[in-house]
Amino acid sequence: DTAVSQTPKYLVTQMGNDKSIKCEQNLGHDTMYWYKQDSKKFLKIMFSYNNKELIINETVPNRFSPKSPDKAHLNLHINSLELGDSAVYFCASSPLGTGKETQYFGPGTRLLVL
Amino acid sequence: GQQLNQSPQSMFIQEGEDVSMNCTSSSIFNTWLWYKQEPGEGPVLLIALYKAGELTSNGRLTAQFGITRKDSFLNISASIPSDVGIYFCAGIQGAQKLVFGQGTRLTINP
Numbered sequence: 001d002t003a004v005s006q007t008p009k010y011l012v013t014q015m016g017n018d019k020s021i022k023c024e025q026n027l028g029h030d031t032m033y034w035y036k037q038d039s040k041k042f043l044k045i046m047f048s049y050n051n052k053e054l055i056i057n058e059t060v061p062n063r064f065s066p067k068s069p070d071k072a073h074l075n076l077h078i079n080s081l082e083l084g085d086s087a088v089y090f091c092a093s094s095p096l097g098t099g100k101e102t103q104y105f106g107p108g109t110r111l112l113v114l
Numbered sequence: 115g116q117q118l119n120q121s122p123q124s125m126f127i128q129e130g131e132d133v134s135m136n137c138t139s140s141s142i143f144n145t146w147l148w149y150k151q152e153p154g155e156g157p158v159l160l161i162a163l164y165k166a167g168e169l170t171s172n173g174r175l176t177a178q179f180g181i182t183r184k185d186s187f188l189n190i191s192a193s194i195p196s197d198v199g200i201y202f203c204a205g206i207q208g209a210q211k212l213v214f215g216q217g218t219r220l221t222i223n224p
Contacts, residue, residue: 004156031210033210033212035212040216041151041200041216041217041219042214042216042217043157043202043204043214044214045211045212045213048210048211050210055210056210056211090156090157092212094210096210100145100162100164101144101145101206101210102145102147102159102162103147103159103204103210103212104159105149105156105157105158106156107154107155107156108154108155108156
């Protein structure tokens with residue numbers, strides 16, 4: 001009965017590799033997001049999608065490419081991984097049009113680039 | 115980019131004490147949210163505030179949306195060991211963009 005799920009939970013990889021993180025929500029929400037949490041625990045939005053359309057794209061390197069095959073899924077593909085990409089990546093989702101916006105987060109994917 | 119100033123950055127308290135933390139911003143937000151993050155987990159929503167001046171409680175937690183719409187506070191009464199974690203304020207601006215504070219790390223001595 002998980003609301004927002006992400007896979008994998010841990011990802012250790014070499015610099016230069018390409019990797020993907022998957023996110024799924026079963027809340028019926030219209031909007032999904034990717035956030036990055038750095039080593040100081042600061043959370044910053046990267047992307048948001050509404051019904052498979054890109055809404056927010058914060059100054060993220062174009063090595064990061066989100067893909068939303070349907071409104072319940074938002075995946076994050078990262079090309080040519082760099083050491084600085086090491087962080088925890090959180091997926092989130094929210095309903096729209098309720099007048100009471102809020103966001104629900106997944107458990108995170110801990111990425112370590114060696 | 116836009117940030118929320120959250121304070122204090124960390125708190126060390128005795129079990130049973132009350133806790134207070136706040137967030138301020140130079141910009142107006144339409145919604146304020148308070149989250150708690152425990153080690154190895156994602157942020158979990160505690161309280162959502164939608165109207166200026168709104169005061170909302172969730173058990174021992176109470177949060178208020180400032181009248182100016184530029185600040186919010188969170189109080190925890192009678193702290194218990196499971197309150198340990200990092201508390202984040204977050205404000206929503208247009209297009210559902212969530213902006214986070216730096217977090218308040220709460221440590222409780224039994």
